[in-house]
Amino acid sequence: MSNRFYFSGSDSGSDADDNDASLPFPKPLERSAFLAPDFDAAAFLSSLSNRFQTLEDLQTELRELSQTLNTELVDLVNDNYQDFLSLGSTLYGGEEKIEDIRLGLLGFERDVKAVKDKVDTRRNEVAELLRQKKALRQETSIGQALLEIAERLDLLEERLDISTPSATQPTTKVKGQPQDGVGEKWSNGWIEEPTNDVDEEFNSDELDGIPSKLKRRTEEFLILKHLARKHSPQHPFLLAQEGRIRRIQELLLTDLELAIKQETEVKNKQQLIQLRGAIEE
Numbered sequence: 001m002s003n004r005f006y007f008s009g010s011d012s013g014s015d016a017d018d019n020d021a022s023l024p025f026p027k028p029l030e031r032s033a034f035l036a037p038d039f040d041a042a043a044f045l046s047s048l049s050n051r052f053q054t055l056e057d058l059q060t061e062l063r064e065l066s067q068t069l070n071t072e073l074v075d076l077v078n079d080n081y082q083d084f085l086s087l088g089s090t091l092y093g094g095e096e097k098i099e100d101i102r103l104g105l106l107g108f109e110r111d112v113k114a115v116k117d118k119v120d121t122r123r124n125e126v127a128e129l130l131r132q133k134k135a136l137r138q139e140t141s142i143g144q145a146l147l148e149i150a151e152r153l154d155l156l157e158e159r160l161d162i163s164t165p166s167a168t169q170p171t172t173k174v175k176g177q178p179q180d181g182v183g184e185k186w187s188n189g190w191i192e193e194p195t196n197d198v199d200e201e202f203n204s205d206e207l208d209g210i211p212s213k214l215k216r217r218t219e220e221f222l223i224l225k226h227l228a229r230k231h232s233p234q235h236p237f238l239l240a241q242e243g244r245i246r247r248i249q250e251l252l253l254t255d256l257e258l259a260i261k262q263e264t265e266v267k268n269k270q271q272l273i274q275l276r277g278a279i280e281e
Helices: 013-022 041-046 053-079 081-091 094-159 197-202 212-229 236-240 242-262 265-278
Strands: none
Touching: 053 081, 094 212, 094 236, 094 242, 212 242, 212 265, 236 242, 242 265
16 A cells, blocks of 8 residues: 655656655554544545545555455454354254243233223222212312301391291181181280381491491391302202392391481481492392
């Protein structure tokens, strides 16, 4: 391989021979340059621009390097021929082992799939139970809210002296009228006596221009309406309580109308009118 070249342009051959010693000679290509994992041929050739070497010389050097590597590979195989033969005999019968491993992997895959199916089933069951738990919590919350509405209704009816019809409560009859199928007559104790609680409310002390008892009753009724609006108006419980709520509303409106007529101060009368509007909504 020619590892050096000469610059032309000198007329004297002796001068060229004298200058050979001063010309740069390229170093042999290093094998490590070809072992890089990101080896790129174009980048490698571009890095040889300062070797002062023609492409023909570079091609010749690469061919010689390839032949050297092939020779070394043949020598390596010849030197370790017995090891190569023993390697082949060692691999004999590997098909059975590979098949055993394959069958084992298939069994393991089936087991993993079975476990995965069980996990998916349990996850679905837990998700369904959580959904039911959430629904029960919502129903419990609604039940507690409706129970609060019922308690406030009972309290308002009690404070306003409104009687709630009951299946076990005897009906008030006129004195002297016989009971069905029995000759016994009704006593005076069975007849309801009128009360004057409403008049007493208007005779009570006033708070901010509104009778205190009337103000408390109206505030309790407004709270009751606010709680009822949190639920659907078509809820069976609320539909069943419409009559009771209407009776309380009518009684409060009657009391407010009477209070408005009796009030002389304009400011207090305006407050009563605003309160009446809130009750009528």
